[in-house]
Amino acid sequence: MLKSFAAAAAVLAAIGFGSASAADYPTRPVTMIVPFAAGGPTDTVTRLVAESMSKDLGQQIVVENIGGAGGTLGAGRVAKSEPDGYTLLLHHISMATSATLYRKLPYDTLGGFEYVGLVTEVPMTLVARSDFEPKDLKAFIDYVKANKDKVTYANAGVGAASHLCGLLFMSKIETQMTTVPYKGTGPAMTDLVGKQVDTMCDQTTNTTNQIKGGKIKAYATTTTTRVSSLPDVPTAAEAGLPGFEVSIWHGIYAPKGTSPEIVKKLSASLQKALKDPLVVKRFADLGTTPVSDADATPEALKAKLTSEIDRWAPVIKAAGVYAD
Template sequence: MRRTSVRTFVVAAFATAFVIGPAAAADYPARPITMVVPFSAGGPTDTVTRLVAEAMGKDLGQQIVVENVGGAGGTLGAGRVAKADPDGYTLLLHHIGMATSATLYRKLPYDTLNAFDYVGLVTDVPMTLVARADFEPTDLKSLIEYAKANKDKVTYANAGVGAASHLCGMLFMSKIETVLTTVPYKGTGPAMTDLLGGQVDMMCDQTTNTTNQIKGGKIKAYATTTKQRVASLPDVPTAEEAGLPGFEVGIWHGIYAPKGTSPEVLAKLTASLQTALKDPNVIKRFADLGTAPSSEAEATPDGLKAKLSSEIDRWAPVIKAAGVYAD
């Protein structure tokens, strides 16, 4: 009798688990969702996240709370999400640093490709090479000449190892074969504040963080890192137009969930992301910031996973050649 009771209990437990899983997914989300941004508030990735989180929350019928967990080039926030319960209530919105950290960091607290489930790509943001408003060089050619002649004096701000601004700067220095004095910050928000105040000379940052400052004449723009000019900055030449071919980099963003999240929940999140990217306000705000939503084909788990894998392969040799690593 006891053996039968135990057996009945085990069978019932499995049956209950089977029923509760889909039922819970059907009710998802039943409470607010946290979306982790692995950088400080006020930066470009934070801006993208808040726009998308608001639109997705409206579609899902629950608030998506944005939480900034900065530090270690985005790996602290990513690590937190990797360890979170895979219930769909803790998500990560990360940029290209998700790919480069796989090579930059000797020891990561997670397996980049296998510690997450994928929701979809969000956007691919152009970069701009900018400087304080009163910086002497007037165009990209004179900037390169000035940087080479004053490499020990020119200061380049970035948001820390692995940040988009760090990667863009690393590529720029590689292209001009000159190492500048770098000043790392905990985010592009404080870096931009010091650039505006004249405490540092230059930086490379996403249009989501620089467009309004460029239009307002508060900083000087030398080039964009795109093949074509950015629609919101028609007077800023591409790097190739300005005389630096091959200086191309876009900072793509994607949404991730902890590994083991149910397919039903992931499907809801992907559908919500695709709906959010068609929201007129998101489209307009993205355009104002110099970017555009990802296509429906890209805003999928397969689209994001393929992008992440290819970007790891693309940046690994660049980082190894530069000999830049972090513990």
């Protein structure tokens, strides 16, 4: 009798209290982890979205930066967190590329998370220090080929967007540059502006204001059409390098086992945030746009992650770049 009562109580608790908890969620601040240093492009995207989602959810979303190992440390932290909706991850394309780049990960890329939705796809820009000699992309490519051992290329570490863009660029021109890894694009950009390194490829969210302010020089965008916030910067194809196209997509994840009700609530909040006029405007200022409602869903993010793993695996394997 006691056992039957206990079993019934457990079922009622799981159904009644569980659903009530999901309905009331969130009742305290939520942490959204950015697996890169503060001040970088993914950090910028996260803080804009988190602020708007906080207003909708009625609780503050606190952004926490846990950089290192190409974003895998922060992703691993979220994968091991309690699946209660209070620890989230906003990650970019390296969520997919790390699956090939790293021989061993502290999480299961496809199976270790619940998917909330896509956020945005950000164009990349090939840039250099403001006083760098080449005037346009063709001259830049010629210069790199003639001085490959002298030209320094900054990136935010293995697996970072800037690293992937550089891999693709060097593959296209069949020339390697001397790479200088940093612990994030924030410090990398600081050194580029300070003329400590020569060149970099990074997201418009991190380069647009620097380009407009004349602090760095832009050679091309990695898009099929010109970026509205940088109308004077040609696409790589226009500048003479067809096929050099890459965008950095961002998505929000929760630990595996987070209730479907909480995931649904987070996805709905994300969709509202991406329509927030302030978010739309700030994204436009940074050279990007929010995704549609159809893409800000668990299904769209899972499909994107799966397809991007398949897309980048052969590129990474051909480059022979791996990390432990």
